[in-house]
Amino acid sequence: MTSIVPKEQSSESKKDFSTEEHEDFRLFGLIAFLIADGMTFAGFFAAYLTFKAVNPIGPDAIYELELPLPTLNTVLLLVSSFTFHRAGKFLEKNESKECQRWLLITGALGVAFLISQMFEYFTLPFGLTDNLFASTFYALTGFHGLHVTLGSIMIMIIWWQTRVPYGRVNNENKFPFEAVELYWHFVDGIWVVLFIILYLL
Amino acid sequence: MTISLKPSNSPPEKLQPTGWLKYLSFSLDHKVIGLQYLVCGFLFYLIGGSLAGAIRVELISPLSDFMPREVYNQVLTLHGTIMIFLWIVPVVNGAFGNYLIPFYVGARDMAFPRLNAVAFWLIPPSGLMLITSYFINGAAQSGWTAYPPLSITTPAAGQIIWILSVLLLGGSSIFGGINFIATILKLRRPGLKLMQLPMYCWAMLGTSILVVLSTPVLAGTLILLSFDIVAHTGFFNPSLGGNVIVYQHLFWFYSHPAVYIMVLPAFGLVSEILPIHSRKPLFGYITMVFSIMGIVVLGLVVWAHHMFTSGTPPWMRLFFTIATAFIAVPTGIKFFNWVATLWGGKISLNAAMLFSCGFIINFVLGGITGVALAQVPFDVHVHDTYFVVAHFHYIVYGGSVFVIFSSIYHWFPKFTGRMLNENLGRLHFVITFIGFNLCFAPQHWLGLNGMPRRVAEYDPQFQLINQISSVGALLMALSTLPFLWNILQSILYGAEAGDNPWNALTPEWLTSSPPPVENWKGEAPLVLEPYGYGEKDSNKTQEGMK
Numbered sequence: 001m002t003s004i005v006p007k008e009q010s011s012e013s014k015k016d017f018s019t020e021e022h023e024d025f026r027l028f029g030l031i032a033f034l035i036a037d038g039m040t041f042a043g044f045f046a047a048y049l050t051f052k053a054v055n056p057i058g059p060d061a062i063y064e065l066e067l068p069l070p071t072l073n074t075v076l077l078l079v080s081s082f083t084f085h086r087a088g089k090f091l092e093k094n095e096s097k098e099c100q101r102w103l104l105i106t107g108a109l110g111v112a113f114l115i116s117q118m119f120e121y122f123t124l125p126f127g128l129t130d131n132l133f134a135s136t137f138y139a140l141t142g143f144h145g146l147h148v149t150l151g152s153i154m155i156m157i158i159w160w161q162t163r164v165p166y167g168r169v170n171n172e173n174k175f176p177f178e179a180v181e182l183y184w185h186f187v188d189g190i191w192v193v194l195f196i197i198l199y200l201l
Numbered sequence: 202m203t204i205s206l207k208p209s210n211s212p213p214e215k216l217q218p219t220g221w222l223k224y225l226s227f228s229l230d231h232k233v234i235g236l237q238y239l240v241c242g243f244l245f246y247l248i249g250g251s252l253a254g255a256i257r258v259e260l261i262s263p264l265s266d267f268m269p270r271e272v273y274n275q276v277l278t279l280h281g282t283i284m285i286f287l288w289i290v291p292v293v294n295g296a297f298g299n300y301l302i303p304f305y306v307g308a309r310d311m312a313f314p315r316l317n318a319v320a321f322w323l324i325p326p327s328g329l330m331l332i333t334s335y336f337i338n339g340a341a342q343s344g345w346t347a348y349p350p351l352s353i354t355t356p357a358a359g360q361i362i363w364i365l366s367v368l369l370l371g372g373s374s375i376f377g378g379i380n381f382i383a384t385i386l387k388l389r390r391p392g393l394k395l396m397q398l399p400m401y402c403w404a405m406l407g408t409s410i411l412v413v414l415s416t417p418v419l420a421g422t423l424i425l426l427s428f429d430i431v432a433h434t435g436f437f438n439p440s441l442g443g444n445v446i447v448y449q450h451l452f453w454f455y456s457h458p459a460v461y462i463m464v465l466p467a468f469g470l471v472s473e474i475l476p477i478h479s480r481k482p483l484f485g486y487i488t489m490v491f492s493i494m495g496i497v498v499l500g501l502v503v504w505a506h507h508m509f510t511s512g513t514p515p516w517m518r519l520f521f522t523i524a525t526a527f528i529a530v531p532t533g534i535k536f537f538n539w540v541a542t543l544w545g546g547k548i549s550l551n552a553a554m555l556f557s558c559g560f561i562i563n564f565v566l567g568g569i570t571g572v573a574l575a576q577v578p579f580d581v582h583v584h585d586t587y588f589v590v591a592h593f594h595y596i597v598y599g600g601s602v603f604v605i606f607s608s609i610y611h612w613f614p615k616f617t618g619r620m621l622n623e624n625l626g627r628l629h630f631v632i633t634f635i636g637f638n639l640c641f642a643p644q645h646w647l648g649l650n651g652m653p654r655r656v657a658e659y660d661p662q663f664q665l666i667n668q669i670s671s672v673g674a675l676l677m678a679l680s681t682l683p684f685l686w687n688i689l690q691s692i693l694y695g696a697e698a699g700d701n702p703w704n705a706l707t708p709e710w711l712t713s714s715p716p717p718v719e720n721w722k723g724e725a726p727l728v729l730e731p732y733g734y735g736e737k738d739s740n741k742t743q744e745g746m747k
């Protein structure tokens with residue numbers, strides 16, 4: 001019942017219609033997904049901005065945020081975008097040792113971001129249900145943090161899969177690498193928007 | 202007309218689970234997945250229909266004597282949610298989209314077959330979950346719109362299950378949308394230009410853009426709502442400083458596009474069916490394409506016409522009234538194109554054609570009440586009355602569901618290799634058409650006279666009209682019988698259909714019925730003029746006259 005198209009054969013039929021006659025459309029599909037994901041954030045941002053505009057949370061509520069930690073977070077993520085890009089350059093040149101090293105750094109930066117975010121959560125003077133601002137703050141940063149968590153896990157998987165000779169990701173099979181890289185840049189971009197809207201505005 | 206069938210060098214036929222068992226498997230074949238969507242959707246339609254029956258029985262008398270009010274609310278919520286998220290959206294998009302789009306673009310399958318199968322298999326569990334919530338602790342009671350604070354104050358368990366299930370269905374819809382966009386834009390057979398695609402491809406492209414842009418917003422909103430219910434945050438809870446209007450904006454940012462997600466694919470299907478059964482090219486191909494894209498763009502900026510009574514400021518009312526009025530223009534263009542396609546054609550009044558014509562009539566009526574509703578002074582009076590119920594049933598049932606039946610009559614020979622019985626089909630149409638109009642036309646009157654929607658009890662002065670409406674509903678229920686009988690009978694004993702019983706030109710007919718696993722034995726045909734009917738037919742008649 002579960003025997004579907006056998007694997008070799010289905011990839012053969014792929015060949016006859018996709019690899020030869022069509023450019024690789026997988027990245028295209030990923031971009032469509034990221035647009036959808038971006039719309040989820042857009043909804044959250046819209047909600048946050050409307051709340052802020054029309055729902056005053058009272059004079060005694062605390063909502064001033066400290067800037068140093070989130071600024072550090074921004075730097076961490078921006079640098080990690082750069083290191084991922086570096087790793088990609090080495091993958092192209094088939095220097096897998098270097099590529100793996102930069103990937104590891106990227107993953108470490110992602111984890112560092114998460115730790116620092118956790119630290120911020122514990123030091124903040126408000127909790128999830130304190131007021132509308134607090135709830136929206138946690139929802140937005142939490143949803144973004146979920147993305148960073150998934151991204152870090154995927155980076156580690158890619159790191160594991162780029163090892164020579166057993167890994168399955170290499171210069172010939174680059175798509176998984178490119179996909180995670182694109183996703184990571186996307187998550188970074190979202191953070192920059194979030195940082196501006198939530199902390200600076 | 203150009204159809205070039207190049208010599209065959211296709212791969213050998215693939216191993217697949219055979220027989221009906223393959224429809225229960227995690228199949229990657231787009232045709233199997235399409236039929237899985239169709240049958241699964243139809244089963245949910247029967248459930249949703251029974252719930253509608255229960256609603257109409259309750260409304261025979263002014264008191265809530267058939268079921269308690271809480272149960273009425275649950276039935277109402279389940280009915281709406283099932284019909285929208287488990288029947289119309291999966292069938293007009295998932296079923297026909299998966300079956301037809303690869304044919305139309307000349308591909309052997311969808312761009313992401315695995316994602317496709319996942320998208321389908323999300324549906325049965327979420328549907329079952331939704332229905333079982335009724336038996337566990339009571340289903341959600343706040344309608345398909347789940348407006349807070351109602352959705353926060355009614356029993357939490359049912360509402361949470363409702364949210365979870367709609368989230369899964371939304372995910373399924375997004376996966377499907379991504380797949381359609383990639384397939385239509387990236388998997389076209391070489392030599393086939395966008396402007397040569399059958400109209401359903403354009404409709405699905407537009408719909409999928411709406412799905413990808415708007416469904417995630419609903420997902421985010423429902424996640425926030427679930428926080429309000431479970432963690433007692435106050436996003437949408439006024440007593441905790443939250444704002445219910447923000448929920449309404451976010452919800453309708455999805456759900457107005459959602460009404461187009463339900464009806465745009467139906468537009469596309471009708472545009473395929475009319476030319477074939479009237480032997481004429483589709484009128485105004487280019488204007489059709491532009492009006493679809495116009496609807497997509499405008500459809501994203503009219504949502505607040507659902508909120509005219511929610512304290513919307515005047516400038517907002519003005520903007521959304523005007524934008525909504527504009528959206529009637531591309532819709533009107535499409536209507537006139539269909540009429541012009543029929544005009545002077547050699548029309549065969551078979552079941553497919555009848556249901557499509559029924560669609561055109563009902564849709565115009567629903568469109569007119571829609572434009573009326575977009576006028577603030579009028580809407581303020583009839584908002585949340587049965588007038589709105591009548592409006593959207595004219596569009597979702599009179600429009601989309603009529604098109605689904607039309608499409609089943611049209612493509613059944615391709616799906617199964619057998620013909621349906623046309624006379625039973627015509628009978629089905631006549632009962633459905635009468636029943637539908639009898640059920641919903643009187644509701645305009647109810648609404649204009651102030652009967653609110655979503656309430657189990659009503660003022661006794663409305664009783665007679667409600668009873669007429671219930672008789673119509675009974676007819677609609679009965680109309681399912683000839684249909685089901687026809688389907689069962691024809692699957693077993695129907696006449697052989699042959700490859701192309703309608704003499705159609707679109708690529709799904711240029712292969713056997715049912716088609717082989719990779720759609721064509723040989724290379725995919727290159728159909729450059731999917732609607733080139735006029736010339737061919739007039740040639741034929743000329744030959745016949747000689």
Ligand code: HEM
Pocket residue numbers: 346459460461463464506507525526528529532567568569570571572573574575576580583584585589592593596597
């Ligand atoms: C000609 C285009 C249309 C116009 C101008 C229009 C306008 C409107 C307006 C103004 C309302 C709000 C009424 C109120 O709640 O007071 C409404 C409700 C509704 N419309 Fe339409 N509409 C159009 C087409 C459609 C289509 C194509 C569909 C579905 C396929 C649809 C489905 C609905 C639904 C489901 C509701 C009720 C939602 C609810 O409150 O539960 N409409 N329409």
Ligand SMILES: [Cu+2]
Pocket residue numbers: 456457460503504506507
């Ligand atoms: Cu609307």
